[in-house]
Amino acid sequence: MSSNPPTANEIAVPFEMNAEPANRRPSRLPADWNISSRPRTGISRLIPRSMRMPSVKYQRGDKVMGRWPGSSLYYEVKVQGFDITSQLYTVIYKDGTELELKEPDIKNFSGFQTRSRSRSRSRSPGRRRSRSRSPGRTTRRSSSRTAAVAAAAVTESLLSSNKDTKLEDRLGALQQTMAAENNSNNKHEENDMANKVNEKAEAEMEAESERNQGRYNLRRRKDDGGAKAAAIVAEQQEKEVIKEAAPPAATLATPLDFGGKIGAYLWLLFLPSWVLFLVFQVNLEDPSLLNFPPPLPPLEAFWDVKALGFVILWILFQALLYVLPVGKLSEGMPLRSGERLKYRTNGFFAIMVSAVAVAVAVHQGVDLTYIHSHFLQLAVASFMISVLLSVYLYARSRYAAPEQLAQGGNSGNVVYDFFKGHELNPRIKDFDLKFFCEMRPGLIGWCLINFALALAEMKLHHLDAPSYSMILVNVFQLLYVVDGLWNEEAILTTMDLMHDGFGFMLAFGDLVWVPFTYTLQAYYLVSHPNSLSLPVVGAIVTLKLLGFYIFRKSNSEKNAFRRDPSDPQLSHLKTIPTATGKSLLVSGWWGVVRHPNYLGDLMMALAWSLPCGFSHLLPWYYMIYFIILLVHRDSRDMRDCRRKYGSAWDEYCRTVRYRIIPRVY
CATH class of the missing domain: 2.30.30.140 (SH3 type barrels.)
Incomplete structure (x- = not known):
């Protein structure tokens, strides 16, 4: 779970010590046609x-x-x-x-055993000494040819094992030495030199094999000082092999999520319909589920030009704050190509400037209760913008390079890839569209709408200040958003940024789902106030703070371990090494449950819903939805991680038995 609202799909564990492997660019020729140098008839x-x-x-x-x-x-x-x-x-x-x-x-x-025996005979120290050091030994094959064959064999072996440039340089020096010595007239000296070079080359191969063995050994390392040293060596060698070890993006068979291709059609229809249902239902005088379905308003009630202009102006204002050269320029996690993208992480600056702008607007007489009275029109306008953005994203992804595509959104089915996201990190120059939408207009807009709904409650009920319930909902959710923007860099290690493509799912979630469904508690309280006593307020605040502590502490441990597993400050954490050279974190809060950040999130969601009371189920929608979402995420984690980490994942599950709630689930 990232510090952003739970619209994104992420895998909290395991935490990888190394980056995702790189991606080789395929040939420019169409992959579907067999082009051969041999003429065909x-x-x-x-x-x-x-x-x-x-x-x-x-x-x-x-x-x-x-x-x-x-x-x-x-x-x-x-x-x-x-x-x-x-x-x-x-x-x-x-x-x-x-x-x-x-x-x-x-x-x-x-064939493998035959080559192994042959290699072992050639590396026998006794045999090498007898061949190279016997003064009376002769050979019918010329020493130049022997040296050439040896050099070719060594070259092929070394270059196939690793593309390390230093090895190539050393090998080239050995070959030059051999060529110079081959000009000698003494065949015994030539043969002796060739064998010496062979020994040096074989020593290089053995050393390289030992380095690879230490890094790729399938046997588990003991939890001692050697494990830390191996982790440091693995991290230092990461850049040397990241491109060598990567398969092309198109060759990775990723299971389809959300019901596959048929599910994509259903989600495209269900998500907008569900948002409209919530808006219609919460506007009822009695929002009980017994009053289902809510009456539909006339068609002209769905559209307002002023509302569309307001949404466009808000997005442009946030885009302007995003491109300002203010704040830290953060580096993302390595992509399959080995590249690390740069991100301007100035979200906290953006929300502070936005707060000042809203305060100035209110002081100048701007009536923000317009947001409450035109909630439906604003939601429809945001939906239209998300659809247009999704169409643009899919159209541009058709011209993206293969290594720029998302593995999960590269199924070949137009509707599924449109829904899931075809391109991983769509950018207009340095403007990252996914990162911007993930953290800016919808997230900060959530706080703006909550503030407007508090003003609407005061206006409707003639209050001098918002009710305790409205204050709690506003403050709790504002703290959640501000914390996410303060720790904005942490989102760069989440599944949304690293693996999921940017398509309709994320565009709709960022621009519509977050600002117009997460504000449901505040919208409900405008027309259905709920009074709270001070002891109840204190209990709800305590629950919120405890959930926030677990959420922030566990996320901090996760992000620090992902970015630098060899950090001395993390030396006390326990891990389980895997066959892929990566480790699973089983210490701190991650040793209590497998998803402690989900546990903290659930506790905060409960604190958001309690101020609305128990008169209706509607304000508890977020809590119910969030439980379903987290259970689905957990099932995805189990499936993907068991396939990726094998027996190490089974050991991890035995070590950390509970998934989200200790001794319950």
């Missing part, structure tokens, strides 16, 4: 690759040796299946980790 030249039946070398259930990405190490794996489109094999390692490998990275047991 007849109609076969015009048959697209997708229509030909590819040969599948390994079948489901075969046990083979699979190369661990980014290293030269092979482990026993079991073939789970073959994707014809991506030409990748899905394999599972002994610890349960699933990965997708290309055919060259998979070898049969027989």
